Amino acid sequence: MAGTGAWSFKTRQGRIGQASKAAMVALLVSTAWVSVPERAYAQTFVFQSVSVQGNERIETATILTYAGIARGQSVSAGQVNQAAQRIRDSGLFESVTVEPQGSTLVITVVEFPTINRISFEGNRRIDDEDLEPIVESTPRRVFSPTQAEQDAARITEAYAQQGRIAARVTPRIIRRSENRVDLVFEIFEGDVVEIERIGFVGNQEYSDRRLRRALETKQAGIFRRLIRSDTFIADRIEFDKQVLSDFYASRGYVDFRINSVNAELAEERDGYFVNFNVIEGQQFRFGEVVVTSDLPEVDTDLFQEALRVRPGVVYSPVVVENSIARLERLAIQEGLDFIRVEPRITRDDRNLELDVELLVTRGPRIxxxxxxxxxxxxxxxxxxxxxxxxxxxxxxxxxxxxxxxxxxxxxxxxxxxxxxxxxxxxxxxxxxxxxxxxQPTGSLGFGGTYSTDGGFGVNVTFREDNFLGRGQKLSFGVTTGDSQQNYQFGFVEPSFLGRDVAFGLNLSYIESSRNEFTYDTAVGTFQPSFTFPVSENGRLQLRYTAAYAEISNVNDDLGDIIFNEAQQGGRYSSSVGYTYSYDTRNTGLNPNAGVLLEFGQDFAGLGGDVSYIRTTARAVAQTKVLNEEVTLRASIEGGALNFTNGQSTVNDRFLLGSSQLRGFEFGGIGPREINPSNRAGKSTNDALGGNFYAVARFEAEFPLGLPEEYGITGGLFYDAGSVWGTNGGANIVGEDFNLRHVVGASIFWETPIGPLRFNFSEAVSKRSFDRERNFELTIRTEF
Structure with missing residues (x-):
């Protein structure tokens, strides 16, 4: 070994005797002063051999490759240190010692153990099956402390995403035989850190309550342990910033911006106070909206007529995007390729208007x-x-x-x-x-239902929205209650024969034995259908319906009219029909308003026992007023049943329930047979239903001033409706058209088990034989 002295290089265990080290230092110093008074020379080594010790799994050649020192190569002390560091940086060894011994370089290593198994302790909120994919350490591979610490940080982040920012994860190892270890992640989950309050600074047009409803993040409510949207998650706050910006932009506030979002942790570290500092700006409306073009083949008048937006409408980028898409589709229909529509916006700050020029031009040929x-x-x-x-x-x-x-x-x-x-x-x-x-597209649901019409019930459903990966929808449902059993099967192919036509098949069987009636009914239905778009917001359904209906389990309390209908036995009907629907609730110009219009008819007589025309219509509208604090809803619906062969039965006629006319029992209004002495000498009071009905409902929902986290709002409603017209007969009352008027109040309560609605109603106009219901509670949930 060349050089003036011998040095020792060890990472953990190598030591040189203190006396020997002192002698070496003294020798070097004296040599430097005597032999080289003006210049110091770096120490160099030449090794004739390299010996690797302690390795069991790692090949010697691999370690020598990391060392990078060849036999006979002249190296400095610094290069020897660098060789040791390269072996250490490989992450394969628990300790590394590099020590020159004469002409031999001795490399001693202690390998990291192999992971025998990985386990988690202390976790209750996140299952092992969910934590395992997060961890990158793997059994039967070399244990790495660095990797274990990274895995612990990832587990901690998973808990932070659930709002448990106090969670701590500590990796531990348990030594086993044959240089193996069990890797254990000890988890302290901590408590959920909730959002105690969400506030806004700078908002003038919309209240804190309205803005909070738009956010994904919610304040901690009274059901803290059941609701998870009230936990503090930083990524969700970032998402809410975009949601808030979109909320204002869609309402014409083009200068809206969020200056900052402050999230302050409470002194007890059990809750956050989040404040959005915003600048709303002023609301702009559409000014002049024109279509121009630099292409001679473009008929700008045709494109102008295709626009739906008009001056004076509140400005929204979504409306502009929809207009551009509409014009580009029109260009394709006109045989114009590579057409682009470029919006050019001009501000009119004086009138708070935005003039929009839609330039139809030629895009690149791509x-x-x-x-x-x-x-x-x-x-x-x-x-x-x-x-x-x-x-x-x-x-x-x-x-x-x-x-x-x-x-x-x-x-x-x-x-x-x-x-x-x-x-x-x-x-x-x-x-x-x-x-x-x-992601999973199927669900198996077990639910509970309750209504004052049908009582308590159990609901079991299976639904698959992507059946066999074909995008088809398949569903089964069984609902059993005190007075009704409902069995449903549904199938939808959304792209029949590769076109924008949905094929549907519905099978149902319903048995009803309501307490209000002294008989049971059974109705089975087979209905295939085709549904397709006929306009941007309009769809048309064509269907065929085969149905079977019968009345059974009659007793002596039943009136003569329904008794005679029951004696006819089961009846089959075969009909074809259509329903046209026009829906702007999600595509209209106003994000807070929309309408749904439906009109349908069924024509029976293609076989079966009966021949009739059934016509139904419905119109629904909703809007928000008073800075979107109050929601107004209105609906009007009606139906007519005209038999052209035979007579209708109670299974065919219209019977209204509380979902259509509040304040009355199911079948509580309309024609009735009131007979003091029927065929068995008993008095009867049977709801017959009517061949015609009409109902109008108006409702307002508004806050009650309670803390928003309670999820409680109030409402007022007014309903008016009538059922009339039968086949005629003795002892029938209420055959004529006579409107019933109902007023009432509602309490809406959003709970983790489902939306509850309490209705308190009073019929201000009714008939003496009507059957009222002044209170009802509806609930539906799945668990």
Missing amino acids: FVERIDIEGNTSTLDRVIRRQFRIVEGDPFNPREIRESAERIRALGFFSRADVNAREGSSPQQVVVDVDVEE
């Missing part, structure tokens, strides 16, 4: 080369592809790609769906990449 789909393990490619309105070879439209991505997410089949476009084989072509991550 085509879709292909659509690549990844991540779908069970969902078929065609289910995702049919959400695109373009195919390979079509002109590329970025807006259409964004809308396709939204449609894919709206399916509910995927927890994540990313759609991106990249350059293809040439600059004139793009490849659309779809990367999805699937």
